[in-house]
Amino acid sequence: MQRPMLYCSHVYLAGLVEGARVAKTTDSTGIAGAFEALTIRQRISIGIAVAATLAAGILSVTGAGAVVTFVVAGVALAMLAALVGDATEQLGTRLSPGATGVLQSALGNLPELFVGIFALRAGLVSVVQGALIGSILGNSVLVLGLAFLVGGLRHGEQSFASDAPRMMVTLTLLAVAALAVPTLAFLLHTPAAPHSEGLSLACAVVLLIVFIASIPISLAGGANSLPTEPAESGSHIWPLWLAVAILVFAGAGAALVSDWFIAALEPAIKVLHISPAFTGLVIVALAGNAVENVVGIQLMAANKPDYAISVIMNSSLQVALFLTPVLVLLSLVLGGAYLTLVVPPLLLVALGLAALLGTIIVYDGKSTWLEGLALVGLYCILAISFWWG
16 A cells, blocks of 8 residues: 555655746746735645645655554645635636635535545545534534634624525525435334435435536525625735646645545544544544634634625535535445445434524524524534544
């Protein structure tokens, strides 16, 4: 296993070197302009992502401790996810708000998709199920709660247009209902119980149809598309080639790091005595969204609740309508474990509570810090309940 990993690492690094060589042959003013277009945060993110990716590769190839490799790969994965988000957002500046939402649905979940693929090939179904549900919980409970908490403490009660959030939470609630059917059929011993794989496949196809049907509405700027957020400054608009280059290299890096991350996962959780369910629900889910989720909290702190809530709720919707069914379908051809939508009852209850509370809270178009604190507390309780498995 080490020789293919080393070869892939060399190919990836060679690509970086070749990209740098080609960049030198381009107009120097363009390169300088591209560097100036990057904010300080983005430059730091790129530096940390490159350093963490190289460190994770070296640790994996040299057979270093599983816990260290797991932690470093997790940091690399989080930073690469942030770069994918930044590059996708920059590409979206050249599109309509609706098209930007569609682009984010297609590309924004690349790191989580790669983690899911490698985890399924390793037979870690419980980790994948936990990570998918954890992503929904992390966005609609933890991140939304932190955004309400920070925004409420800084600005008091905040108001937002509730039409777009209502559409998003309604679609999320419907998606959760569809995800719950296979589990309920299995637990209640209905005639469909022996056919959980076929039922899961049918649910996945239906969810994808709903997602595809929502694309024209998003492109037309409907309620489930992202609102327009004016650019802060023209100097922070990347050149097109830079956005594409960072997206390609971040995507390739995420594929490699996901392999190293999953390879170190099982030995690491045995050493740390962490259950696979907790690992997927909390650690894996947060690793793929940690830096990206900070954006929603920052927008709420800047008193931009409309954009903040749309970004946060849209992330949950993407996982429920797009990422989950795609992984179910891909598991048919990956050659590893088959992903079904039959999940542990407590996961189902947690998912249902998250969707229901999200629906109730956004319907009045107002948020307070106390609502945020309650959501954060609920997430902590749910996370603790899975510590033992």
